[in-house]
Amino acid sequence: MDELLQQIENYKQEVTAYNASTQDELETYRIKFLGTKGIVKTVLGEMKNVPNESKKEFGLILNAFKVFTEEKFEQLKESISANGQQVSSKIDWSLPGDPVPAGTRHPLSIVRNQMVSIFKRLGFAVAEGPEIEDDWHNFTALNLPENHPARDMQDTFYLHQNPDYLLRTHTSSVQARIMEKQKPPIRIVCPGRVYRNETISARAHCFFHQVEGLYVDENVSFADLKQTLYFFVKEMFGDAKVRFRPSYFPFTEPSAEMDISCTVCGGKGCSLCKHTGWVEILGCGMVHPKMLDNFGIDSENYTGFAFGMGVERICQLKFRVNDLRLYSQNDIRFLRQFTGAV
Ligand code: PHE
Numbered sequence: 001m002d003e004l005l006q007q008i009e010n011y012k013q014e015v016t017a018y019n020a021s022t023q024d025e026l027e028t029y030r031i032k033f034l035g036t037k038g039i040v041k042t043v044l045g046e047m048k049n050v051p052n053e054s055k056k057e058f059g060l061i062l063n064a065f066k067v068f069t070e071e072k073f074e075q076l077k078e079s080i081s082a083n084g085q086q087v088s089s090k091i092d093w094s095l096p097g098d099p100v101p102a103g104t105r106h107p108l109s110i111v112r113n114q115m116v117s118i119f120k121r122l123g124f125a126v127a128e129g130p131e132i133e134d135d136w137h138n139f140t141a142l143n144l145p146e147n148h149p150a151r152d153m154q155d156t157f158y159l160h161q162n163p164d165y166l167l168r169t170h171t172s173s174v175q176a177r178i179m180e181k182q183k184p185p186i187r188i189v190c191p192g193r194v195y196r197n198e199t200i201s202a203r204a205h206c207f208f209h210q211v212e213g214l215y216v217d218e219n220v221s222f223a224d225l226k227q228t229l230y231f232f233v234k235e236m237f238g239d240a241k242v243r244f245r246p247s248y249f250p251f252t253e254p255s256a257e258m259d260i261s262c263t264v265c266g267g268k269g270c271s272l273c274k275h276t277g278w279v280e281i282l283g284c285g286m287v288h289p290k291m292l293d294n295f296g297i298d299s300e301n302y303t304g305f306a307f308g309m310g311v312e313r314i315c316q317l318k319f320r321v322n323d324l325r326l327y328s329q330n331d332i333r334f335l336r337q338f339t340g341a342v
Contacts, residue, residue: 001054004046008065011039015069020076021083029076033069040066104339108209108327111315112191115211118235119189122228124213127188129174131195132165137173141180141294142251150250155197157206167195170308172251175214179295184302185217191311202323209311214287216297216304222254222286225305229284233260236314241267243278252285252306263317272322279317282309 015033020026033039043062050058105113116126129137135146144151154169174190191211198204215224226244233242241261249255259280262273269275284307289299312324319338321327326334 001050001058004043004050004058005061008043008061011043012065012068015072018072018076020080023080026073026076026080030073034073040069102339104335106327106335107315107319107321107338108311110338111318112209112211112311114236115232115309115311115314116189116191118232119211119213119228121235122231124187124189124215127174127178127190128192129168129171129177129190131168131193132159133168133173134165137176138166138168138170141176141291142172143288143290143294144250148250150248157195157197168192169196170194171210171212172306172308175212175306176295178214179216179292179297184297184304185215186304187215187217189213200325202325205312205324205328207328208324210308211311212306212308214304214306216287216292216302218302220286220303220305222305225284225286225307228305229258229282229307237263237317247283247285249283249285251288251291252283253288255283255285258282258284258307260317264320272316272320279313281313281317282307284308 011033018029020029031038035041043065047055047058047062120126138156139148139151140146156169157167159165159167171190171192171194174192175188178186178188178190189211190213192209193207194210195207198206200206213228215228230242233240237260240263243259244256245259247255247257257280259278261267262270262277262279264270264272265277267273267277269277273279284305287304287306292299292302292304312321312327315321315327316324
């Protein structure tokens with residue numbers, strides 16, 4: 001029996017000295033001491049040779065040895081994971097990571113950002129305002145008093161509970177809000193969503209996006225307006241041709257609409273430009289003196305120009321999107337085509 005006791009003592013020393021720094025070494029320890037044919041099992045098997053009167057005493061010793069080896073196993077396991085070592089040897093840390101797919105910006109955001117950044121380079125600041133607007137800022141202040149026939153140009157959604165409020169039909173409402181609280185010089189662009197009561201089709205939608213601009217200062221002329229818009233077209237479309245046509249807006253006088261040569265067919269004629277070679281991209285004009293006076297800006301001393309355009313139209317010309325509905329359908333196959341653009 002002394003022999004067995006001695007042997008257990010030796011094993012204990014071996015267990016104490018055992019060091020495992022990898023999962024494999026830990027496994028070797030487990031098999032050697034705690035496995036089905038391991039040392040602990042073998043030593044416990046010796047019980048049958050122990051004389052009955054010593055069985056109790058030996059039983060305690062053998063059990064303590066078993067607990068001792070098991071505790072060591074737990075210690076080794078903990079120290080390996082604390083080391084940040086491989087808890088499971090099945091992980092290959094040298095493998096390249098899974099790519100995280102980067103999302104893409106919505107084409108309208110891409111184009112709006114480009115538009116705004118062009119005007120920023122000319123010194124325009126960005127101004128924003130509410131989408132739910134009152135009649136004054138959307139119409140009356142812009143020289144469109146109640147019952148003015150030009151209100152029909154923009155089919156308006158009025159708020160059911162309170163028809164004094166409406167969904168803004170253009171971001172000119174933001175220009176009104178700025179003129180209300182700021183004195184010239186004013187040089188702003190107003191990007192934002194607008195709403196009109198139109199039947200949804202490939203060519204019309206009940207909401208769309210605009211970037212409108214306003215410049216009010218001393219000696220602002222129609223030539224300034226033209227140069228600003230020429231610069232915009234050159235930056236946005238390169239060498240497209242430009243033409244102005246006389247038009248009418250209640251808030252500008254004189255007013256014009258601006259066309260560019262069709263970027264799809266290069267001016268030869270296609271379905272986008274309805275075979276005319278020209279596409280209308282914006283409305284513009286010199287701010288009506290009455291509008292300046294509405295905001296206490298002296299129209300004797302100050303003049304201004306304003307313009308407004310649809311982001312969807314610019315986007316259509318840039319990316320050849322032929323159906324307005326695509327912009328809001330969230331079809332991933334459509335949206336994914338704009339990867340890489342910023
Ligand atoms: N607000 C006009 C529209 O939405 C566009 C415009 C803005 C025209 C400024 C002239 C001057 O149609």
